[in-house]
Every structure is written in structure tokens, then in C-alpha cells.
Amino acid sequence: MSAADDTLLVQEIAPRDGLQIEPGWIETDRKVALIDELSDCGFTRIEAGSFVSPKAIPMLRDGGEVFARIRRRPGCLYVALVPNMKGAERAIAAGVDELNLVVSASETHNGANMRMSTDSSFEAFARIAEVASGTGVRLNGTVATAFGCPFEGSITDKRVISFAERYLALGITNVTLADTTGMADPRLVSERTGHVLRLVPTTGLTLHFHNTRGLGLANVLAGFQAGARRFDASLGGLGGCPFAPGATGNICTEDLVHMCHAMGIPTGIDLDRLLTLSRSLPALLGHDVPGQVAKAGPVWDLHPAPASAKVAPGACGTA
């Protein structure tokens, strides 16, 4: 991460977190093409798949083949989520650049999602860290439900900080705080980001937000103001989680990049190319997607003025 201090880095997660809940099968060829096209948009990180039970997530059962066939753009890390040692071994064999480990700050959520205690999760991570050591494969540690749990409610700063510390104790200095079911608000994001940035370097912290309650970009703004510089986002706003009641989608990559460019915050992403790619999603998936800039266009795309004669007087005003 050699970016300037004011650059906001986006990790594109549509190929993993976006696709995993899609109902219809997407051919390996089309997944590879999507990831290659994302690579050309200028991302420095793409979460390109997961190595989980094919029974649990059938859509991502072809992770090995996807990683074997994608074009590796220099300067981009290709990441995979792994839930356990078996997944880690498969991912390392597939040539994944970084393994994304996940434990929920909420004991209840971790039980539901991973079917184990959070202590057991960290024991598994310790073994994975040993296996990954010396292979050149990097590790990222995600704290899920880091801003609230749909079952337990509030999650304390202390709990989240202790989980970050447990990752650090394993030598894992890349940490993601994930708002798994869209429970974060800007004030909580600001405070919690500040706390965690005392432990985790800015270049190692990623924030992962959902737009479940319309707060996705407001939370990014709060996190950025608090010093965070890396954010997960999903092309078109694809995604959600089958185990997170009410969750309705990750924040949308192109809407985030558009916000940044409108504000003068560099991202290194080619927004026009990204918008073209986003506009191809409905044909790929067979349904509309939540992203808004792909529909409305960026603010700098102006419209021809209407002929006044065609316009009725006093019709709109402040709208």
C-alpha cells in the first residue's frame, strides 16, 4: 500500500461476498471474466472467492479453478475467504495471495455462522498461521459483527479491541472490522475506528459496511474522517448474507468511488470502466442491482438544457 495519505483504497468483494447469495449458478468462465475486468479497473485488492464447504455455498465451489484461470494484474492482491484449516490448505494450493480469516465478535453469531466458539476459531487461526508461514501467503483477520450483532445487540469496544489484539498476537497485522448486518452508525464508526487505529496500522485496517439501513456511505465518510483508508465494497452493491436477518447488500463500489472522486479523494479506480462493468450485471445475474450511480450517471455528466417552451411553468421548484 504505497498510496498517498489521502487515497481511499477499495477492496472489491463482489466475486465473493456479492456472488455467494445469488440464486442462479454462474459459470466459471463468467466469474473469471468478471474478475479480469475488475482487475482492469485498477483495484489493488480483489476478494475473488472463498474456500468453504461446497454444500454450504455451492456458488463458490469452483474457487480453485477460478484462481487458476484469472489473470494476475501486478499490483493487485487476489484474496479468498477461508473458514478453517481445510479451506486454508485448498486456498494456498490454489495460489491465493491472501487468506481472509473470519471470527464474529458476537459469540452467538460465531456459533450460528461458524458452528464453533470464538476461542476455537482463534485456535484454528493459530494453526493456519503456522501453515501459511514461509509460503509468502498473507493473512487478513476479519472481526465480523464488529459494530453490532443482530442476535446479541451492542458489541463493546473492549470486545472488538481484544479480537484485534488476538489477531495481532498471531502476527496478523491486516484486520477488517465488518459490519456484517448493517448495524453501524457514523458515530460508532468514528469512535471504534479511532480505538482500533491505536493498535492496527492505517495500512492494515479495512472497514466493511453494508447499506442495510441506508447508512453505508455515511459510515465510510465517518471512517475516513477517523483515519481509515481501506474499505470493502461490492460492484453494483451485490451481496448480503443468508445468516444475517434483514441484510440487503454490501455498499456499492461505483457509488463509493463516485463519492470519493466528487470529493477530490483519489482511489486509483477507473470509474467509467467500473460503471460500464456494473451496467453489465443485470444481464449476468438476471435481476436489477442496487447501485445508483450506474443509473443516474456521475454528477459531472451534464444534460442538455430543455427547450423552455416545452416546460410548464412553476412545475417543480425545490424538488
Add this chain to the structure above:
Amino acid sequence: MSAADDTLLVQEIAPRDGLQIEPGWIETDRKVALIDELSDCGFTRIEAGSFVSPKAIPMLRDGGEVFARIRRRPGCLYVALVPNMKGAERAIAAGVDELNLVVSASETHNGANMRMSTDSSFEAFARIAEVASGTGVRLNGTVATAFGCPFEGSITDKRVISFAERYLALGITNVTLADTTGMADPRLVSERTGHVLRLVPTTGLTLHFHNTRGLGLANVLAGFQAGARRFDASLGGLGGCPFAPGATGNICTEDLVHMCHAMGIPTGIDLDRLLTLSRSLPALLGHDVPGQVAKAGPVWDLHPAPASAKVAPGACGTA
């Protein structure tokens, strides 16, 4: 506005800005019922209609009857948009508490929307101010396209400030900066709000945002941080403008109130009551509405933990 300094005040605009582009006629009875139910949610301002040409906006042609029949909750101002002297006279006769005047900062947009120059708009406002003087009817001056014009592009600080000054020169100390077609970004909002608050008192400034490009609540956050305390919003996120290409809805009232309450910012609004009302909109209008909290529920509404046995292992993780 006797609210504490940290209170965010919402002016509900669904009955005017929300309904005006609805394709199907809504009976006067149902408009009155909607406004009465909004009154019971605790708003201090409701934009309840407009007095424009019935040919231009057929939906709001019954403004006089609506104002005659709504219940006036003490402590709430009932506002109407008026485009010209004729509208102002009708609105005053109908017992409107405050007239909302509108001119676009963009000359091109004012020509398209009002079919007159901005100078002519201010000449009309001067005459309206004379007519309103002594009647007890208040005036609010809106600067439309205050954060950008879909035809002209950027609008300068200087232009917006000069328009605020022209309102002040007419004795109009309540001023709205309207992002008519959703072109604002948080940095611009922060800067422009700061400039205008040097002229207009905090208790007089309203910010009006659209969520066209997903930035609605991020812009509210930026405006609040810059000192603004009053914001327009529309129940369910209803609205848009037929003369604003690409515009797709006002910010959603219940999503805004939910954000505030999650952050500990008081609004004086009964969110549960508001959510119940929002959930009645699809039946009233015959279509889904954009608001998200009405679908996902507030963050403090928890869910029962799933039985672990029903959950497949390693299925989701960071989602």
C-alpha cells in the same frame, strides 16, 4: 425552533415534494389523513402542499381544500410551496403558515423550471413579501440547484451566497439550500454550509438533499457536522422532479431519523409511529418505496438466534 443545540429538526415534505410526481390521483381525504398522521409523529414543520398551476401539477390542485381540512397540531408549521404572486395569494387565503419561495441558483434551471430569469423571480418575491407582511404568514426562501445544476454543472459559492443575501435583503431569514437533482457531495456540503451559516442563522437554514447517487445521508452528516440543524426529508423517500433528469427521490425521513437516533442525536420524532406510517405507503401509492429502515427494521430490533443445528458450517463469515 426552541430545540437544544444538538437536535436535528426534520421538515417532512412527502405531501408536497413526495406526492407531486406520483402518477395516480390520490384523494383529498387520503392526503389529509397522511398529513394528520405525520403531525402525530412529532414534526415541527410539514410541507403540506403547493399552490402552482393545476395544469402543471394536477396532483396538488386540491391544496386549498387540504389546508382547510388538516388538523393543525400546535408547535407544527404547515408550509406550502408557491411559485408566484397568484400562488402566494391563494396560499395565504388557505391559511398556510409559511410560504416557500423558490429560485434556482442556475439561470438555465430557473428558466426551465420557472420560465423566468432569476432577477424576475426576486422581483416577484419582493412583491410577495409585501403582500405577506403583516399577515403573520412566514416566508422561506429556497435556493434550488445550490450544489450543482444538471445543465450548467458547478454552481459557485459566490452565486449561492449572493442568492441568500438577496433573500435576506427582502427580510427573509429562513433559507433552504436545495440539492435539487442530487449533485452535492459531503465536501461541498461542508464548505457551502459553513459559508452560508455566516449569513443565515442556524435556526433559519434548511438543507434539502436527494439520494440520487446514494449520498443523501452522507450529505446530511456533513451538513450537521458543519453546523446545519434543519433538513428536509420525505416519508419513504418519495419524490423526485420531472424537470431534473436522473433525479430519483428525496432522502427518506425514517432512514434519516433512524440514523440520528442510532447516533444519539435527538429529533423529537416518534420513529415507531413513522415506520408504521411508511409501511402503509405501498398500499396508498400502489408501488414499493425506496426507504430501507421500514424494510430492515431499526438496528435495536434484535432477532432470535437461529438454532445452530439448522445452520451449515462456514457459510457466510464476513458478509
